[in-house]
Amino acid sequence: MKSAVIVFPASNCDRDAATALEQMTGKAAHMVWHQDSELPDVDLVVLPGGFSYGDYLRCGAMASQSAVMRAVRAHADKGGAVLGICNGFQVLTETHLLPGALMRNAGLKFVCRPVSLEVDETQSAFTRKYSKGEQVSFPVAHGEGNYYADDETLNRIEGEGRVVFRYAAGDNPNGSARNIAGILNEKRNVLGLMPHPERVVDPLLGGTDGRKMFESLIETLS
Amino acid sequence: MTAITPALVKEHGLSEDEYARILQLMNREPTLVELGIFSVMWSEHCSYKSTRVHLAKLPTKASWVIQGPGENAGVIDIGDGDACIFKMESHNHPSFIEPYQGAATGVGGIMRDVFTMGARPIAMMNALRFGEPSHPKTRHLVSGVVSGIGGYGNCMGVPTVGGEVNFHKSYNGNILVNAMCVGLAKANKIFLSAAKGAGNPVVYVGSKTGRDGIHGATMASAEFDDASEEKRPTVQVGDPFTEKLLLEACLELMATDAIIAIQDMGAAGLTSSSAEMGDKGGSGIELDLDKVPQREANMTAYEMMLSESQERMLAVLKPGREAEAERIFRKWELDFAVIGITTDTKRLVVKHKGRMEADMPITALSDEAPKYSRPYAEQPVAVGFENAPSLPKRDILKSLKQIMGSPDMCSRRWVWEQYDTSVMADTVQHPGGDAAVVRVHGTKKGLAITTDVTPRYCLANPFEGAKQAVAEAWRNITAVGARPLAVTDNLNYGNPQKPEIMAQIVRSIDGIGEACRALDFPVIGGNCSLYNETNGEGILPTPAIGGVGLMQDVARMATVAFRRVGDAVLLIGDTRGHLGQSIYLREIEGREEGAAPPVHLPSEKRNGDFVRKLIEGGRVTTVHDVSDGGLLVALAEMALAGDVGVDVGVAGTTVETVPFFFGEDQARYVVAASAEEIDKIEGELRTANIVHAIIGKTIASKVVRVEREGEIALSELRAAHEGWFPRFMSEELPLTN
Amino acid sequence: MKARVFVTLKTGVLDPQGKAIGHALNGLGFDAVGEVRQGKVIDIELAGSDEAKARGDLKAMCEKLLANTVIEKYEIELKG
Amino acid sequence: MKARVFVTLKTGVLDPQGKAIGHALNGLGFDAVGEVRQGKVIDIELAGSDEAKARGDLKAMCEKLLANTVIEKYEIELKG
Numbered sequence A: 001m002k003s004a005v006i007v008f009p010a011s012n013c014d015r016d017a018a019t020a021l022e023q024m025t026g027k028a029a030h031m032v033w034h035q036d037s038e039l040p041d042v043d044l045v046v047l048p049g050g051f052s053y054g055d056y057l058r059c060g061a062m063a064s065q066s067a068v069m070r071a072v073r074a075h076a077d078k079g080g081a082v083l084g085i086c087n088g089f090q091v092l093t094e095t096h097l098l099p100g101a102l103m104r105n106a107g108l109k110f111v112c113r114p115v116s117l118e119v120d121e122t123q124s125a126f127t128r129k130y131s132k133g134e135q136v137s138f139p140v141a142h143g144e145g146n147y148y149a150d151d152e153t154l155n156r157i158e159g160e161g162r163v164v165f166r167y168a169a170g171d172n173p174n175g176s177a178r179n180i181a182g183i184l185n186e187k188r189n190v191l192g193l194m195p196h197p198e199r200v201v202d203p204l205l206g207g208t209d210g211r212k213m214f215e216s217l218i219e220t221l222s
Numbered sequence B: 001m002t003a004i005t006p007a008l009v010k011e012h013g014l015s016e017d018e019y020a021r022i023l024q025l026m027n028r029e030p031t032l033v034e035l036g037i038f039s040v041m042w043s044e045h046c047s048y049k050s051t052r053v054h055l056a057k058l059p060t061k062a063s064w065v066i067q068g069p070g071e072n073a074g075v076i077d078i079g080d081g082d083a084c085i086f087k088m089e090s091h092n093h094p095s096f097i098e099p100y101q102g103a104a105t106g107v108g109g110i111m112r113d114v115f116t117m118g119a120r121p122i123a124m125m126n127a128l129r130f131g132e133p134s135h136p137k138t139r140h141l142v143s144g145v146v147s148g149i150g151g152y153g154n155c156m157g158v159p160t161v162g163g164e165v166n167f168h169k170s171y172n173g174n175i176l177v178n179a180m181c182v183g184l185a186k187a188n189k190i191f192l193s194a195a196k197g198a199g200n201p202v203v204y205v206g207s208k209t210g211r212d213g214i215h216g217a218t219m220a221s222a223e224f225d226d227a228s229e230e231k232r233p234t235v236q237v238g239d240p241f242t243e244k245l246l247l248e249a250c251l252e253l254m255a256t257d258a259i260i261a262i263q264d265m266g267a268a269g270l271t272s273s274s275a276e277m278g279d280k281g282g283s284g285i286e287l288d289l290d291k292v293p294q295r296e297a298n299m300t301a302y303e304m305m306l307s308e309s310q311e312r313m314l315a316v317l318k319p320g321r322e323a324e325a326e327r328i329f330r331k332w333e334l335d336f337a338v339i340g341i342t343t344d345t346k347r348l349v350v351k352h353k354g355r356m357e358a359d360m361p362i363t364a365l366s367d368e369a370p371k372y373s374r375p376y377a378e379q380p381v382a383v384g385f386e387n388a389p390s391l392p393k394r395d396i397l398k399s400l401k402q403i404m405g406s407p408d409m410c411s412r413r414w415v416w417e418q419y420d421t422s423v424m425a426d427t428v429q430h431p432g433g434d435a436a437v438v439r440v441h442g443t444k445k446g447l448a449i450t451t452d453v454t455p456r457y458c459l460a461n462p463f464e465g466a467k468q469a470v471a472e473a474w475r476n477i478t479a480v481g482a483r484p485l486a487v488t489d490n491l492n493y494g495n496p497q498k499p500e501i502m503a504q505i506v507r508s509i510d511g512i513g514e515a516c517r518a519l520d521f522p523v524i525g526g527n528c529s530l531y532n533e534t535n536g537e538g539i540l541p542t543p544a545i546g547g548v549g550l551m552q553d554v555a556r557m558a559t560v561a562f563r564r565v566g567d568a569v570l571l572i573g574d575t576r577g578h579l580g581q582s583i584y585l586r587e588i589e590g591r592e593e594g595a596a597p598p599v600h601l602p603s604e605k606r607n608g609d610f611v612r613k614l615i616e617g618g619r620v621t622t623v624h625d626v627s628d629g630g631l632l633v634a635l636a637e638m639a640l641a642g643d644v645g646v647d648v649g650v651a652g653t654t655v656e657t658v659p660f661f662f663g664e665d666q667a668r669y670v671v672a673a674s675a676e677e678i679d680k681i682e683g684e685l686r687t688a689n690i691v692h693a694i695i696g697k698t699i700a701s702k703v704v705r706v707e708r709e710g711e712i713a714l715s716e717l718r719a720a721h722e723g724w725f726p727r728f729m730s731e732e733l734p735l736t737n
Numbered sequence C, D: 001m002k003a004r005v006f007v008t009l010k011t012g013v014l015d016p017q018g019k020a021i022g023h024a025l026n027g028l029g030f031d032a033v034g035e036v037r038q039g040k041v042i043d044i045e046l047a048g049s050d051e052a053k054a055r056g057d058l059k060a061m062c063e064k065l066l067a068n069t070v071i072e073k074y075e076i077e078l079k080g
Ligand SMILES: Nc1ncnc2c1ncn2[C@@H]1O[C@H](COP(=O)(O)OP(=O)(O)O)[C@@H](O)[C@H]1O
Pocket: B126, B127, B128, B160, B161, B162, B163, B164, B165, B412, B415, B416, B430, B431, B432, B433, B434, B435, B436, B451, B452, B476, B627, B628
């Protein structure tokens, strides 16, 4: 699997994502600058966590207007896989590659801690190695991860099996509607999630529950 | 030209004597700009005029020290060509006035100190002291400071991995916000601030200059009174986004060989950065302020020289390399301008709009800056409650619960969950343990980091209290299995012009020096924050110690958590039952009294070296030092961290139950391992002549059980321990942006 | 020209920030305070003097960047 | 009564958000955009009908909670 990590000004999990990708695939990821209007030939594009453009105005708003996002959209339109983690998820909603919006945490504070997630959907390139209903622990680290969409949208994405990860009952860190932590687009090739799978691939760092996501991708895309 | 009146001199915080000295050094009346430059460079903040003679007594050398005090940050060798760069600094006054922005810009400032030397910041710490919880401002200050630290550090993508939080009424009018940054660089790629050579371009990079915090450095050197809040000097607003770009751009430029010297613009901005670079390089600097990128219209030379706008750096490049550097900064969408040139005159020359605004010898700002041996009057040290004093009989498990749920001893989870602790994917020990541990990226090595000081000990006995701060930092690093390597300090006190405060400063520095020498733990940097007084009420003397240590294999790291049922629990070190200045005495008996616990440095070293060897040898992975609150608190923390119960007794000592379990005797560790392993360790302890006792074992029942006293459920302890902070803060509206 | 753009949450979208402010104001003894909503105000200096064009531009700025119309609505004010 | 409170950074205080928005708008081709400043707007529902009292209260709310007057200034608008 060949992968690329997009680097926006003030992305800050770009190196973490690249490290995890290299560890899992054995191949270095391409680092792509936000002003580039073309992507290298890759199977997976990762939009990493961080504070693109300072997260000023709204998280992900300015990144959605960058040159590279036109290329990312084209990649997604062709069926290429896109994984948006944390700020990357925010960028995807702002770009309307995913529905809904990520609002300020209901508790109004930044929150960084491991959370329990339920894998709700395994019919995807990102989660096929997990089992349905499996509980995993990923850390979250965000101030604006409160997923919002109108009821009609929520019903639709639930009905279409596009809610991939949910916060386990009682462990919703941000007030997200219906405990939603991660969703797919209609074509199921774009995933956005607030928790950080790339921070749980190394046993020394508090778990390996994120590995199966990368293994799923490798199996699907290689 | 503005006439320099005595009132104007006074407004600049300069004494009559100091002004007389200026006239002598200049040989003429200074211009207003020159007066402003003197005022900031001769302020306590920049010149360390009250502390310099004493700081010179600190040990600063060791074979692994690459750079001691004097640069933006200290540097140590951590092997394999890697260097660790770190420093701690205060942002006390601004944080009191505007907690969010004050704390945020404090974080930004200390990060610049570290990356200006060529390091990528890899971890942040924060040592915080607030007024008593019942004070009407405390909640708001806690909320603002914590979100400010998080707001800046999280955006920078540097994990904030630990710190301290204390509450005490002495900080009601003067909170302390001390931030520490640790970075990594290649040992042969360290950047210094010496602007050597003449004819080299001086370049300005980063944000534009505005009228921010003019006279901030002098503010940090003045006492507050009730009017200060009304006067409210401008506080700077931090821009972590720009700082992140500045970090990446600087590291990119540093990968080339275009830089001769580089220095961040901290307090006193353009003035101190240019004066210090010229001073260190033995050169002169000529600045053309027309070239300075400006955020506001019609800025004067005075304003530009004294502006404390954030996120700016000054560098001296090799001639001809300007275009290459400019390309990098433009790529990161930052301002870049050549604003001057180095000379061989050893003078600082400032021109603006065709006028000569300043022309002064740089040594007048550095070597010739005042240095005072202020008079000091040592106070008698507090005594009492030393060797197992008798106190009223009380239910010790109830006392334990009360202590675990008290403001100073409860969990700081509410704080650290607002910090990104795991970004950069190298945090192997998160907040909650003795020291944080971050891996050296791409290796098995780890850096252990801690900040410590127990201000109430320092008030009772400044010398022993300062020794204790160093010893505790050393112990916390040891307890995770790392070898303590070096220290940065942050000395926070009241008004040094009061002889009793000056005595605290002098004796603390003596204590730090003695402990650092005995523990081979040199001081490689630091910061002084004086005049922390409001209406004549000073803070507790607070010499915060930031320590860094190195471990070779993070897989062997120890944590405080009990790991299994059936392990034996061993106490290493001597328990005499010292209750003076203890948490028990304060929280349970309501008495802030007694002697500070004495620190016996040879025992610290011997016991600590022993424990570290156990960890390095892979023989134990559960270790906790005994500090605030004493033994029973340490045991409870270990049980809670592992969610494993423990059953303990007094193990045949002659010390009474309360002093045994709550005394704060130093040089102690609790270790847990299998009974066979502990047996072997006991034999070795006997041979080494180290006082120790097996005090109990871990058990299946989730309780803390004390022989003859009963037991308390972990769930009950946890509720008390985790409960206080969120409950206290639930009344505060989080700051908004 | 100077323009002021208001970006506020759509009715029906929960505003925890506003709620917290209202709660805090009540706590401070301001009992008359009922619902509170918080939004953003963006002040923009615009070159040129063609009002109609300015309005058009501002609308485009809001749609493209300043507001996220999934959750937010906007108002534009022009002052000479 | 309905009140609208504007809380904005004082002139001269750096506004990183405003700066970034301005930069982004220029980047999107809105060349006429000059300086941009961002602030907060807080909409408050107030019981009662005494305008003078409402104004007094709102001022107190701003001073006590809504603005940090070290770096921010505020304006109050009352609409019937
Ligand atoms: N301001 C803070 N930020 C992050 N972590 C903190 C802060 N204050 C305390 N902690 C963490 O809480 C734990 C307990 O702190 P403390 O009681 O001071 O430890 P110790 O007694 O070992 O020095 C430590 O791991 C420390 O790093």
